[in-house]
Amino acid sequence: MRLRNAPAALLVAVFMVTAMAGCGDGHGSTSAQTKAAPANEELPNEETDGRARAAGRRACDGLTPIEAAERYRRGARRAGATKVFVAAVAEPDTATETSPGYPRLVAALFATTVSPRDQSEAAAGCAEELAASIKGGGTASARKR
Amino acid sequence: MKRKFAVLTVLGALLALAVPASSMAGIYPASSQFEIAGGSTPPTVGTTLGSCPVTKVTGTTPASPANESSGSFPVTLTFGTCTSGTSITLTSSWSLTYPSVTNSYGVNMQGLGALRYSSLPGCKLSGTFILWGIWSNGLVTPKAMKSGYHADSYNTLTWADDGASCALSGKKETVRWSQQTVIGGPSGYPTSSQVNNLTTPAAPILVTP
Numbered sequence: 001m002r003l004r005n006a007p008a009a010l011l012v013a014v015f016m017v018t019a020m021a022g023c024g025d026g027h028g029s030t031s032a033q034t035k036a037a038p039a040n041e042e043l044p045n046e047e048t049d050g051r052a053r054a055a056g057r058r059a060c061d062g063l064t065p066i067e068a069a070e071r072y073r074r075g076a077r078r079a080g081a082t083k084v085f086v087a088a089v090a091e092p093d094t095a096t097e098t099s100p101g102y103p104r105l106v107a108a109l110f111a112t113t114v115s116p117r118d119q120s121e122a123a124a125g126c127a128e129e130l131a132a133s134i135k136g137g138g139t140a141s142a143r144k145r
Numbered sequence: 146m147k148r149k150f151a152v153l154t155v156l157g158a159l160l161a162l163a164v165p166a167s168s169m170a171g172i173y174p175a176s177s178q179f180e181i182a183g184g185s186t187p188p189t190v191g192t193t194l195g196s197c198p199v200t201k202v203t204g205t206t207p208a209s210p211a212n213e214s215s216g217s218f219p220v221t222l223t224f225g226t227c228t229s230g231t232s233i234t235l236t237s238s239w240s241l242t243y244p245s246v247t248n249s250y251g252v253n254m255q256g257l258g259a260l261r262y263s264s265l266p267g268c269k270l271s272g273t274f275i276l277w278g279i280w281s282n283g284l285v286t287p288k289a290m291k292s293g294y295h296a297d298s299y300n301t302l303t304w305a306d307d308g309a310s311c312a313l314s315g316k317k318e319t320v321r322w323s324q325q326t327v328i329g330g331p332s333g334y335p336t337s338s339q340v341n342n343l344t345t346p347a348a349p350i351l352v353t354p
Contacts, residue, residue, distance in 0.1 A: 081193040088313060099312035101267050108194060108265035116195070116229040123264035 052118035056107070056125025065106045065130045066090075066097065072106075075113040085109075103130035170215035172243045173351045176208045177344040181294045186336040187225065188296030188324040190276060194262040195231030196321075197224050199296075202254065204241055206350065217242040220254060230263035236271075245277055248354045253277040253298075260302070260320070267309030272302040276322040281337060283349025292340040292349045296324040 060068050069090040076086050088096065089109045096102060107127035111119040183200040190197055204220035206212050217240040224233060239256030259271035277298035283290040302320050304313035325333040340350050 076193075082319060084319065085193045088316060092312070096312045096316075099310055099314070101310040101312035101314075104265060104267060105312040108262065111264040112193060120230045120263040 048118070049121045052114070052121035053125035055114070055118070056110070056122035056127075057129050058125075059110060059122070060107065060126035060129040062133070063130065064133050065103045066092075068126065068130055069106045069109060072110045072113055076109050079112045081109065081112045103127050103134065106130055169353065170244055170247070171213040171353050172206045173212060173353070174342075174345065174348055175206055175210075175212040177206045177342050177348070177350060179204060179206065179343055179350045180341050181338050182341055183225070184336075184338050186324060186326055187338065188276075188278070188294075188322060190233070190260075190274065190320060190322050191228070191231065192260065192270065192318055192320055194264060195228040195260075197227035197231060197233045197260075199223065200225040202241075202294075215242075215244060215247070222254070232261045234259045234261075243280070243352050244354050250280045250282070250352055250354055251277055252280050252294075252352060261307065265311075267307055268311035268313060269305055269307035270302045270318050270320070271305055273300075274302070274320065274322075275300040278322070278324075280340075280352040282351045283340070285347070285349065289347060290349065291342075292351065293337040294340055295335055295337040296322045297335065298322045 059072075063071065069092075073086050073090040076089075077083070086109065089105055092102065096105070099105075104123070104127045107123040107125075107130060110126045111123035114122045181202040183198060187198040187200050190199065199222050201223040202220050203223070204218060207216060207218050220239055220241045222235065222239060227233060235256060235258040237257035239254055241252055241254045243252045245251040245253035253275055255273055255275045257272070258274050259269045261269050275298070276296065278294050278296045281293035281295065283292040299319050299321055301317040304311055304316050304318060306314050324337065325335050342348050342350050
């Protein structure tokens with residue numbers, strides 16, 4: 001059986017072979033080692049980190065951890081957080097809610113609502129406020145003023 | 146003549162019954178170095194808080210005749226850049242099992258490791274990662290086509306204290322192993338990675354169920 005349009009068929013074949021050749025990512029180490037994540041859009045700097053942290057503090061200023069969890073649960077779900085994770089944070093069992101790490105956990109939930117580059121600092125700022133609210137010494141932001 | 150044919154038929158049937166089903170499974174060709182090349186949309190492993198792409202998996206298929214039955218062999222995973230604030234540590238050697246389930250084209254890779262997130266200091270998510278995927282066999286004729294691999298599974302790891310009190314300590318978290326164009330969004334479509342036979346490039350790496 002002869003192809004009616006041999007040159008076109010040849011072009012298609014060349015295209016398919018080129019596509020199949022692949023274009024491997026080429027990143028990463030050559031062995032299964034720890035792979036830490038740098039900020040992959042741009043390098044963090046003090047100014048950016050400072051703004052993200054301040055934004056985190058403002059977002060959680062005046063809230064208790066459980067209040068903050070309730071406030072940010074919908075946003076976290078919209079950002080792709082799983083139902084199970086959100087429920088674990090916003091509807092915590094006694095062990096979770098009384099854990100010294102609970103403010104950090106709530107802050108991590110809040111951080112899912114901000115851009116990946118700012119998440120660490122935003123979480124840190126929010127966690128500072130939530131921890132201060134538990135200690136009853138006013139908010140971290142108020143003490144800084 | 147007819148009696149001889151009948152005897153041979155009976156003997157053949159008995160032989161087929163005697164051969165265990167697992168001996169039908171295998172990975173071919175034997176002793177072949179290969180890589181699962183992540184490509185432009187590599188598979189990723191992670192959770193709500195962040196994920197890491199696997200840009201390459203390399204290994205060597207077992208020597209004959211071990212390759213002619215189901216089994217497992219060591220593989221090495223290479224990670225790309227994780228989402229911001231995420232890190233992954235592998236704490237044991239990893240292996241690939243073929244097929245992962247009898248009579249399937251699934252394979253799984255597993256080993257120990259931990260995920261950490263800078264947005265949640267004091268916690269780590271650790272345990273046995275079990276990453277299942279579908280092996281799509283390539284062809285030699287009528288057209289040369291390489292095999293493919295598509296990642297798609299869930300398993301759970303456990304939160305633990307990591308230098309501080311972790312509020313979720315002891316609780317399980319779902320870890321997703323996936324490969325699609327949109328991660329975590331409401332829409333997207335699955336993609337796959339090419340499997341390259343580095344020993345004999347023209348021969349696809351085949352998994353038989």
